[in-house]
Amino acid sequence: MKGASATPVVGAGTTTKLGVVLVDDKGMTLYTLTKNGAPIACTGQCAMNWPPLLVPSGTTIVAAATGITGLSTAPGSGGTQVTSDKLPLYRFSGDPAAGDTNGDGLSAFGGVWHVVKAPATAAVAPAPATTPTTSAPPTTASSGYGY
Numbered sequence: 001m002k003g004a005s006a007t008p009v010v011g012a013g014t015t016t017k018l019g020v021v022l023v024d025d026k027g028m029t030l031y032t033l034t035k036n037g038a039p040i041a042c043t044g045q046c047a048m049n050w051p052p053l054l055v056p057s058g059t060t061i062v063a064a065a066t067g068i069t070g071l072s073t074a075p076g077s078g079g080t081q082v083t084s085d086k087l088p089l090y091r092f093s094g095d096p097a098a099g100d101t102n103g104d105g106l107s108a109f110g111g112v113w114h115v116v117k118a119p120a121t122a123a124v125a126p127a128p129a130t131t132p133t134t135s136a137p138p139t140t141a142s143s144g145y146g147y
Contacts, residue, residue: 026098051093054078
């Protein structure tokens with residue numbers, strides 16, 4: 001897109017349980033919600049517990065680490081949502097720290113939550129200092145979001 005900014009908001013991070021996974025710019029694990037391989041919309045209360053990874057409209061998504069492919073954006077609940085292989089990306093409010101994967105395998109909101117594994121070729125790199133927008137309410141010190 002002409003005039004669109006390129007924003008590295010997805011990187012690769014190492015988790016204790018699952019190895020190298022996709023993370024946001026704060027190192028928080030990214031998830032998808034699917035049922036039988038198809039994406040499920042996460043809105044309302046779902047988005048309160050699983051904040052979508054949103055960026056300003058017109059943002060061109062680039063990976064913060066080499067080897068990550070398949071990133072794009074799509075219209076989502078609350079704005080322009082970052083996707084991986086056309087599946088919307090979310091964080092989990094139950095992950096209090098970078099590297100946590102407490103939401104992996106949970107059945108909730110009509111589907112199953114899955115951590116997005118990074119490709120074997122992805123290089124773990126420090127997350128950039130940009131901040132995507134979110135439709136979640138403002139966080140407080142006790143929220144457990146970690147960002």
